[in-house]
Amino acid sequence: MSLSRKTACLAIALLPSFASPFASAQSTKQPSELSWSLKYDPKTLDPAKVDDQASEMVRYLTGGVLLRVNRRTQEIECALASSWSISPDGRIATFHLRKGLRFSDGTPLGSADVAATLKRVLNPATSAPVAQEFLTPKEVVVETPDPLTVTVHLPKRIVSLGKIFDEIAIEPANRNTESRVTSGSFVVDSYKRGESLVLQRNPYYWRHDQAGVQLPYLSSLHLDILSNREQDQLRFLRGQYQVIDSLSAENYNVLAKASASSAHDLGPSLNTEQMWFNQAADAPLPAWEKEWFQSRIFRLAVSQAIHRADLARIAYDGHATPANGFISPANTVWYSRLGHIQEDSNEALKLLGRAGFHKDGEHLVDRNGHLVKFSILTNAGNRPREKMASLIQQDLAVLGMQVNVVMLDFPALIERLMHTQSYEAALLGLSNVDPDPSSMMNVWLSSSPNHQWNPSQKKPATDWEAEIDQLMQLQASTQNEKGRKRAIDRVQQIVFDQQPFIYLVYPNMLYAVSSSLSGVELSVLQPGVVSNIDMIRWNEAKR
């Protein structure tokens, strides 16, 4: 055999050995660890500075809070506090702590620690995002009349005060441990950036089950940092992960085929997918385009031409619900049954005719002869959104509108949407983690930079936006629940009539849960699949 042939054979024989050094980066994990993945690194492990969803997940798992919002019932429950009350004028909140509370390192937890945590959160130097929810954090006063009581004096009544305390994790006084000493169910044990986060059970956790067994049942949690959904699914099917938090629609069916009992579709989430036109007066657009986009008839006609059932069925493989408003049916407290959008292209054309549009051959033109042509921007990498954009493109082609779909990377997209307003239409989703409409103030107030279609207005550009401003301010300041509901119902109706956002679908909440687990309670509120982390245990029969 010639030397070259020998070399060739050797090279081919060595091929399989290439697999071993890296094959797949299997992180070392104990068999009794519950594992799943986070899509990206948490930006911080300091519970006071939580500003993104991954960090919120970590805070939920590790932070001991005075009050906890039950993710399934959406009711406020006592946690570290055994009871709490608010004065009739809504300006004094009193919390009574449970006896014998300890941090995970064994040190006692008392009102001094609670007060120190609250003061740190309220301190402007900390820049804690949750401080904003106190409206005027500098004026809040915290007192500790005794080691088990904390009183919080508020300068103004705050609606839904209880929910705010769900986001404040009590830490040891004057010790910032970045979740390595906590009062919640778990404690951060190790963190390797870009790789994994391991949490260990808190041996001094206050909560016990009905039989008196100390919670949580699980000994440790292993969270991998993994952005690749294919890998996530594969590891779940191979048993390396036991849950998938937010499964994508296209992977749902693949997973359901492989393991039907593991895939769960909870129905509509709180999130919305919508399209809107740029109505900013100073947008760098031709005058005739601004006229189209500011016309209610134009927006309504576009809304009527879109077949939402197709979007849900095709773009989401059936795992989405057609939407007509900003409050999803999953938001049982605030949902209002609005009218039905008449999805009919012929009606839409008639409507456009009333505004001076007409078809010139196959193309739609306005009263001045301008071809109705515009672009829809969306972010690349979100496959359902890309499909929706294509479906909408075809729906609007029936009206004679020429639509260009442009997919951009997120920073370039945000620059156009939020900074330069150099876009015509956009298609994006809004993620609503809090069912309370007060959390959406930033979107509905016309002066806000997040008032997407016409941000940062000095004064409301239209009467209906002025009315929305008034209603949102009203519901934020009244304690009367019925009054709040009426205000929000009216806002929903105005939005339905004016279509500044053309709502498309509510994506369904999709999870995967291994049958080796029991006690998992799924909910539409974050953190969804592990919201009942204390009570999750291994299914002894199947482990």
Place this chain on the structure above:
Amino acid sequence: MRLTSLTLLVMLVAAAAVTLLRSPIGYAAQDRNHIAEGSTSKHWVGTDDLGRDRGVRVSVALLIGLAGAVSASALAAALSATIGVTAAFAPRAVASLLMYASDLFLTLPWLFLLMMVRSALPLTMAPMESAGVTFLLLALLGWPAYTGISYARALALRNAEWLIHARAGGLRPSQIARYHVLPHLSPLLLSQFLICIPACLVAEANLGTLGLGISEPLPSWGSMLLSLENTSVLAGSAWVFLPIVLLVAILLLLELLVFEA
């Protein structure tokens, strides 16, 4: 062999053109009741995930992709050959500068220039124009990859005895380059040209994330190839492999066409 390859290639392209022209279904038409289906009487090679006829879309993608990728690869190969040969026959300082520029070009993150280009172009630019701009950019950014090897080869040829005889015989550098160097360089360049074609297709699809590339509803061959990285696509009908089978066939035919029997 060459004639057979050429005939088959022409037939393949003609089949795509005929499919496009004769089909009653447009490439953008969505048959929303037949999503991601296999072969049926109406859609002979099935439909994609938006109910569009796969046969028509693959035909259009083939025509656009082939035209674009072949042009871009040819341009990139031509540029790298020109610069490599020029550097080999130029004074040392010029050669040094050209190779330095080539190295610098390789290291810079051109992604951001592409974003700036997208930012400067109108959002309502027609999909075909966007495709044209994308392939042109790929050619203009793809030349440094093989310039080094063109330069090294041309330099070795420059020092070959027979070439020294040609220079002594009075041939001008441009004549030497055209009649002697390029023919010797062509197998290498053709090899590079063939390797670049699938790379251009996939690069065009990747540029879709920046807003360039072939935009909807025009079909992109590169996107069809890239979609094979999703398990949900792989779990569908076997016809999803049609684009890759066609690409293999075309690369094979081109290889047999460009290299002597």
Place this chain on the structure above:
Amino acid sequence: MRRSAGRVSTRLARVASLVLLAALGTITLMRFAPGYFTDVREVDGKYGNGARAALNIQQEEQGSAITLTTHLLGNWLRGDLGRSRQYDIPVTELIGSRAKVTLRLLLSGMAFGWLLALALALALSARKTAAGEAMIAGPSAILLAIPIAAMATTCLLLNVGGPVLVLTTLIGIRDFKSIYRLLRLTWKSPYLLYARSQGIRSSRITFIYLLPALTAELRALAVTSFVIALSAIVPVEVIFDLPGLGQLAWSAAMNRDLPVLLAVTLLMAACIGLAGMVSTSARTIEVTPCA
């Protein structure tokens, strides 16, 4: 001695200037690309205000592009690579462990790829046969056509091979085609035809005459395959979830994390510059054999 020392210092200066220009180019390109002062959380109703406040502070701190450039380069000269905009931790901490992963992957991929390419090219180029040509054309067309990402996903799904196999295949097939063509051309050289007619064995011809004659081209090809491998690293690391520089560089580019991308680009510029330095030194030896 003095002349070679002079040549080495000239080449090192070349590498240093390349790194400097790469730095300036990277800073300029990223700073003026759309979306530099943006944050994904701006569109979020809950986190938007915080994100905007942080961006305003950054904008004030960084100032103009020139101020930013002088600030970054000044810090580099002092050995401070800055802090990541995404993670707010020192860049050195981020890059250190990841560089090892990527380097191992690159070196293994390139080494095995070249071994494969050379072995196959040597085996098939000596004598052109129809069977040999068929062996080349079919599989190489298939392997060229499959995008790296699809190849990686297939390996993952079938639980066969890994990132090194994918990279080896990528580099192997591309280099094989170029090396094969080079060898085919060179086998036809008159002096090699003469050597073969004299009965000298193919293996002796290959290692004593053929490969040494192609050293410059092979070195240039090595630089090219290094660049190709670098671009393939990103999808490979993302799909196989390897905590390497490729993933980091992509995420830095998409999130406009200038300090991190600058560090990765300069590392690449240094590697390409040094590789170029080795290539030119080889050429010099060949062009002036009597020196």
